[in-house]
Amino acid sequence: xxxxxxxxxxxxxxxxxxxxxxxxxxxxxxxxxxxxxxxxxxxxxxxxxxxxxxxxxxxxxxxxxxxxxxxxxxxxxxxxxxxxxxxxxxxxxxxxxxxxxxxxxxxxxxxxxxxxxxxxxxxxxxxxxxxxxxxxxxxxxxxxxxxxxxxxxxxxxxxxxxxxxxxxxxxxxxxxxxxxxxxxxxxxxxxxxxxxxxxxxxxxxxxxxxxxxxxxxxxxxxxxxxxxxxxxxxxxxxxxxxxxxxxxxxxxxxxxxxxxxxxxxxxxxxxxxxxxxxxxxxxxxxxxxxxxxxxxxxxxxxxxxxxxxxxxxxxxxxxxxxxxxxxxxxxxxxxxxxxxxxxxxxxxx
Amino acid sequence: xxxxxxxxxxxxxxxxxxxxxxxxxxxxxxxxxxxxxxxxxxxxxxxxxxxxxxxxxxxxxxxxxxxxxxxxxxxxxxxxxxxxxxxxxxxxxxxxxxxxxxxxxxxxxxxxxxxxxxxxxxxxxxxxxxxxxxxxxxxxxxxxxxxxxxxxxxxxxxxxxxxxxxxxxxxxxxxxxxxxxxxxxxxxxxxxxxxxxxxxxxxxxxxxxxxxxxxxxxxxxxxxxxxxxxxxxxxxxxxxxxxxxxxxxxxxxxxxxxxxxxxxxxxxxxxxxxxxxxxxxxxxxxxxxxxxxxxxxxxxxxxxxxxxxxxxxxxxxxxxxxxxxxxxxxxxxxxxxxxxxxxxxxxxxxxxxxxxxxxxxxxxxxxxxxxxxxxxxxxxxxxxxxxxxxxxxxxxxxxxxxxxxxxxxxxxxxxxxxxxxxxxxxxxxxxxxxxxxxxxxxxxxxxxxxxxxxxxxxxxxxxxxxxxxxxxxxxxxxxxxxxxxxxxxxxxxxxxxxxxxxx
Numbered sequence: 001x002x003x004x005x006x007x008x009x010x011x012x013x014x015x016x017x018x019x020x021x022x023x024x025x026x027x028x029x030x031x032x033x034x035x036x037x038x039x040x041x042x043x044x045x046x047x048x049x050x051x052x053x054x055x056x057x058x059x060x061x062x063x064x065x066x067x068x069x070x071x072x073x074x075x076x077x078x079x080x081x082x083x084x085x086x087x088x089x090x091x092x093x094x095x096x097x098x099x100x101x102x103x104x105x106x107x108x109x110x111x112x113x114x115x116x117x118x119x120x121x122x123x124x125x126x127x128x129x130x131x132x133x134x135x136x137x138x139x140x141x142x143x144x145x146x147x148x149x150x151x152x153x154x155x156x157x158x159x160x161x162x163x164x165x166x167x168x169x170x171x172x173x174x175x176x177x178x179x180x181x182x183x184x185x186x187x188x189x190x191x192x193x194x195x196x197x198x199x200x201x202x203x204x205x206x207x208x209x210x211x212x213x214x215x216x217x218x219x220x221x222x223x224x225x226x227x228x229x230x231x232x233x234x235x236x237x238x239x240x241x242x243x244x245x246x247x248x249x250x251x252x253x254x255x256x257x258x259x260x261x262x263x264x265x266x267x268x269x270x271x272x273x274x275x276x277x278x279x280x281x282x283x284x285x286x287x288x289x290x291x292x293x294x295x296x297x298x299x300x301x302x303x304x305x306x307x308x309x310x311x312x313x314x315x316x317x318x319x320x321x322x323x324x325x326x327x328x329x330x331x332x333x334x335x336x337x338x339x340x341x342x343x344x345x346x347x348x349x
Numbered sequence: 350x351x352x353x354x355x356x357x358x359x360x361x362x363x364x365x366x367x368x369x370x371x372x373x374x375x376x377x378x379x380x381x382x383x384x385x386x387x388x389x390x391x392x393x394x395x396x397x398x399x400x401x402x403x404x405x406x407x408x409x410x411x412x413x414x415x416x417x418x419x420x421x422x423x424x425x426x427x428x429x430x431x432x433x434x435x436x437x438x439x440x441x442x443x444x445x446x447x448x449x450x451x452x453x454x455x456x457x458x459x460x461x462x463x464x465x466x467x468x469x470x471x472x473x474x475x476x477x478x479x480x481x482x483x484x485x486x487x488x489x490x491x492x493x494x495x496x497x498x499x500x501x502x503x504x505x506x507x508x509x510x511x512x513x514x515x516x517x518x519x520x521x522x523x524x525x526x527x528x529x530x531x532x533x534x535x536x537x538x539x540x541x542x543x544x545x546x547x548x549x550x551x552x553x554x555x556x557x558x559x560x561x562x563x564x565x566x567x568x569x570x571x572x573x574x575x576x577x578x579x580x581x582x583x584x585x586x587x588x589x590x591x592x593x594x595x596x597x598x599x600x601x602x603x604x605x606x607x608x609x610x611x612x613x614x615x616x617x618x619x620x621x622x623x624x625x626x627x628x629x630x631x632x633x634x635x636x637x638x639x640x641x642x643x644x645x646x647x648x649x650x651x652x653x654x655x656x657x658x659x660x661x662x663x664x665x666x667x668x669x670x671x672x673x674x675x676x677x678x679x680x681x682x683x684x685x686x687x688x689x690x691x692x693x694x695x696x697x698x699x700x701x702x703x704x705x706x707x708x709x710x711x712x713x714x715x716x717x718x719x720x721x722x723x724x725x726x727x728x729x730x731x732x733x734x735x736x737x738x739x740x741x742x743x744x745x746x747x748x749x750x751x752x753x754x755x756x757x758x759x760x761x762x763x764x765x766x767x768x769x770x771x772x773x774x775x776x777x778x779x780x781x782x783x784x785x786x787x788x789x790x791x792x793x794x795x796x797x798x799x800x801x802x803x804x805x806x807x808x809x810x811x812x813x814x815x816x817x818x819x820x821x822x823x824x825x826x827x828x829x830x831x832x833x834x835x836x837x838x839x840x841x842x843x844x845x846x847x848x849x850x851x852x
Binding site (some may be wrong): 225229230232233235296 | 684691695711712798
């Protein structure tokens with residue numbers, strides 16, 4: 001029984017809800033997975049290079065960036081909110097890490113610069129992302145600012161802060177110096193454990209952790225409840241404001257990790273990193289069957305959604321489809337996914 | 350040949366849903382100048398039939414006739430154009446728009462393409478005057494109490510000059526006095542030749558207003574009769590085939606106060622309310638709309654903070670405790686509006702039941718299914734499984750799910766605001782039994798109800814509220830419908846507040 005349920009949890013839309021009446025309904029419910037499978041088959045036929053280990057590794061590494069961000073975004077959207085600041089947070093976190101590695105913290109009064117170990121640099125950058133998320137959360141939960149507006153504001157502010165850190169310039173060559181004990185940063189984006197790139201491990205970690213938190217912890221239940229019916233959640237003794245705060249903190253944290261991965265891959269951080277990432281993350285969440293109204297959906301669907309977007313982009317490039325057409329196709333796919341979602345709800349499949 | 354005055358009729362109408370046959374060759378006739386009552390337990394097919402008659406849903410078999418001619422109602426708009434209006438059980442108002450805007454929504458009065466607000470407001474005033482309701486046409490609809498919102502819905506239907514008016518539980522949020530006004534309006538509509546279809550779970554009421562009654566059971570017409578020739582027992586028997594519940598003996602009451610309220614005041618809504626309730630008591634709060642029952646319960650549960658006064662659970666003061674802390678301390682509120690405040694529609698029965706449980710860090714699916722399954726069995730919740738969507742349950746069973754949710758928190762004080770609103774007779778009796786059982790275990794129960802019969806059936810003690818004060822108090826044995834109604838009429842403004850006023 002548990003396996004059946006676990007499998008259904010991967011399907012977007014309505015999570016484990018009894019047994020589907022027909023195979024057709026089951027396929028329709030799992031359409032994101034079906035679409036992903038169809039894409040993989042189609043592209044591997046159309047382009048021999050598609051299924052090569054090298055290409056698949058690149059594909060999944062690209063997917064990992066969007067997927068990690070989308071995991072955080074899923075929590076926010078499930079709670080009934082939206083987070084537009086994720087791309088800016090990624091850029092800011094990368095710049096904080098870059099600055100700390102290249103220049104350390106300059107203490108003018110002492111005339112010295114303090115350099116941190118890489119793990120500490122990573123921790124500081126991630127905490128900074130979480131802090132921006134906390135600002136979002138406080139604006140939404142305590143000051144009742146509409147999530148769209150609150151995160152639009154922090155989107156600009158965090159981007160500006162990222163630009164201010166370097167005066168708009170890039171922090172190059174983030175390999176650290178042995179004498180400062182801060183080498184090893186590129187491992188995060190370019191390293192591998194057991195021949196699997198670190199970003200993919202991180203995606204698995206965040207995906208599994210997020211899915212566990214969403215389905216198997218009271219916090220996850222509370223997120224669904226707040227998004228599904230805030231007043232019912234309140235009257236059930238759920239600390240609604242705390243839940244709202246936490247989802248934005250999680251989103252900020254995930255975004256910071258994404259920023260670090262990108263800076264690490266390039267061994268450089270640029271203040272414009274992450275621009276328009278929020279739209280890709282939202283697209284993955286929606287494609288995965290999570291309702292923008294909140295309360296419905298899940299992490300499994302989001303990961304599948306991110307994979308669909310990634311496979312589509314990668315396959316179309318391999319087939320030599322023009323970049324402009326790729327954008328059109330992506331848009332169409334997102335709209336079709338949402339239309340199918342509505343259809344499912346109307347037919348009560 | 351069509352019988353005289355058959356305005357709207359269903360002929361052998363069926364509606365097949367995937368897996369269930371909601372309506373099975375149903376014949377139904379609404380006649381001009383008559384009120385046709387429609388009863389049946391939840392799931393009997395009433396709502397489906399009404400949705401078909403209002404053009405919202407399409408039959409899969411059979412046909413509709415209007416004025417003796419076959420008709421196809423393609424949409425609600427189509428039906429409305431033919432003079433069919435429906436008042437839904439769930440309120441359908443836009444909360445931020447004014448009362449006037451809501452009444453004219455979709456058929457705004459315009460002059461040269463511009464909204465004619467003056468004319469709209471004037472018509473609204475005369476409509477509300479006809480309904481004898483002191484509602485400000487400019488007030489946002491969402492700010493009104495639920496009963497007044499219901500009145501606005503009724504005004505909206507009347508404003509359309511409908512020839513066929515379908516009312517689905519119109520009185521569920523209305524007090525006895527408001528219901529009387531509604532009945533006057535319905536009789537007025539009758540004399541103007543309208544056909545009214547009236548659905549209600551309150552059978553006394555139905556017999557009072559309806560000319561004929563149609564009983565649905567399991568998607569079929571179980572019986573039809575002229576109302577003057579039948580009684581409640583007959584209808585109940587046709588609806589259920591079961592035995593109607595009787596008044597159970599009062600539980601033994603210990604007088605150790607579980608909860609005390611001292612001079613609780615909240616703006617104009619509560620003016621110095623004081624009372625105490627002991628373990629095992631079931632106290633019924635009766636009153637008209639705006640008497641202060643809901644604000645009182647919301648203050649106790651922590652949803653709103655009173656301006657003055659003190660509340661204690663046992664010896665512990667509730668001052669400044671959050672809702673969550675009060676739940677932990679042992680207070681649970683079953684809210685008045687199930688849809689708005691209680692049900693999370695996207696979640697399953699299991700998840701809805703366990704919403705208020707204070708689990709640790711990990712949710713075990715096996716453990717959860719076990720706990721939810723136990724409560725489903727204990728409260729006789731009829732569902733195909735704990736993983737079913739909550740929205741697949743009938744109103745009565747949804748209410749039992751909400752009840753189960755709060756039982757998990759092991760409350761000492763259970764607050765039930767209109768516990769059987771929109772619940773069918775069978776489930777209603779079961780909910781009464783559950784409440785009595787809980788009181789028997791030593792829980793203190795407060796419930797608010799606008800249903801006199803319910804208050805008299807369930808309560809061991811009855812408190813009547815009027816204008817934010819406690820107007821009278823009765824032991825269950827001493828109370829009568831007349832006495833409760835008399836006590837509930839609003840007090841004059843200058844009357845003194847303070848503690849219990851005995852009549």
